[in-house]
Amino acid sequence: MKTPRLSPQTLRVLERFLEQPTAWRYGYELSRETGLKSGTLYPILMRLAKYSLLETKWVTTEDGVPPRHTYRLTPNGVELVRATFANSRATLKARRPAFSGGRA
């Protein structure tokens, strides 16, 4: 099977999701944890959701505050990403992250 290649930014996002695969995550929370700006993070989330690897849900946190969009990997996503990680982790570990100045 062809070994998929991941961009370092996507890898960081997926790593965060894999830490707690069942937990719902907020966009801003992911941004802070990965150090990615909204302009980088959201295209990744959108692409993952587009391929049904990510499920999204609107949740109301408190009264008077608009609902928030939350994300978590779908079972299919968890399986595919884990399989991909198993193959490419060795290679990816050798590579430096694209941006080392993140906050995470």
Place this chain on the structure above:
Amino acid sequence: MIPAAFPRSVAIALLRFAIWIAPHDSHDWGHAMLNELNHVEGNWSALIWSLGGAGVLAKHAVLAFIFPGTHRRTVTTASELFDKEGPMRKTTVAAICACVVASLLFFLLPVFRQAFRVSLAQWHDVLHVGLTLGYLDSDPELDALTKKAEQNHDAEALAFVAVRARNQAESARLADEAVHLDPKLTWIYAVVAVSWPSLPEIDRWVLALEAWDPQNALPHFIVAEKIDIDQVIREKIPHHVDEQPASWQNAMAAAFQSSKLDNYLGRLKDLDRRVFLRYHLDDPFQVSGEDGWYGLPTYASADSSSYAKSLLESGQTLEVRNDRKGAFEKYLAVARFGQMMSPAGGFFLRRELQEAYKRLEALSQGEGNQAAASFYAAVANQADRAHYEALNSLRNRVTGSGVSHWNASLVKTSGLANLVCCGILLTCMLGVIVRGRTLRPSALYPSSLTLGLGFGAAAGALVSSSVLFVSYRPYSEILQRFIHSGDDDGLSELASFLADAQLPLGTQNFLGSWNVVFYFWSAVTVLCVLVVLIAVVRHFQTRPRATAA
């Protein structure tokens, strides 16, 4: 002072606008980013969050506009999932490389290299601030040629650079050196003196010119020109010929008695050709350099009309005194000099020439010589036609033809497009390399947008190179014809084209280019300030914090 919440308000407005322009299937994501704004700490951070989100939505809006009707789909395998993020797509990269190689191949053609240099001429005044502000500038190509000419003791090459030197002292030195090596080149004194009429060497040069070519009126014109310019500088301009100093009157009288008026431009063109061939020069601007005001001193040429008028008046006075022979000689002197001026600058003396022929015709009729009267009438008619032809030729030289204007615009636009495309291509390449932190093509991850931009820029570079080559080629042929066979038929067209090519794109004359210089450097300054501001903001944004969030 900006209210603290202002950036957040701007951020909200910006994202709302981005949602408004975004395609329908991106609205959820837009609202997701908008609602997250409530939880972003800090007003400026909220604005930055909003800018990123708005950028994403804007990109989707553009893509939806270009590729309408894209559908969602699901994937089942990992490889299919990451196809989007795989290494650079080979077909696109191959197409980009093919376009870049094809564009670079153009540079192997000397005609294209010449065309590219001509397309850059519009930036000369904009980028050379010293020259724009009136300082003297040097031309590296001419400087190199001067060194070679001095090493080789090549008198003709020295004369070539003397005519084109931008410093009058240097021009005089080179002319002296050329004549010292080859006295047959004494005529170069006249060409240089017409360009620099206030040179201290002119008195000495005029003596040399009078001895070398005693029949020519040009040295006398040069003397009159120097006196005229001195009067202009001292703001003591005589209103009548009688008020002119004796030296000026003597110079004009000698010019009108001369049997020829040679501006030596023919000799200069032959010399140019020989130097071009000998030193393998290919700069078209050096050919048209001498194509100025017919190679005659401007003030003296204009003043020749006043002197001709005074001769006609004195002829009339002699007629009144019944000295027909004396009057005839005066009229004939004006007619003869007017004819001599015709090929070079006949428009200066058109009225006086016609008047002289009328008087000669009337005198001949008075003496009962009908044949001579008819002859003068016919010559007057012919001179008038020649005058209009010269005037049209001058108009064409000054304004140029529509074709040369159009071609100059094409060359300037395609040259500029070529630079912009190369800039975009380089930016895309650098962006992809910086993001991937590697030079291995297989490990680079350009987005669809980057690939699209890269392909567009590469294709643009190829198209603009082709247009540049095709637009300039006819002028290169004119130049080659002139250099190799002496055919100067298209030189005025070439001069007109090059004059247009030097004007910055979007300007109609040299006056407008000053505005271009101002706006160009203002834009550069604003961009520099923006880059510094962005760098400062990024520095504070990416500074490591004591605790992780």
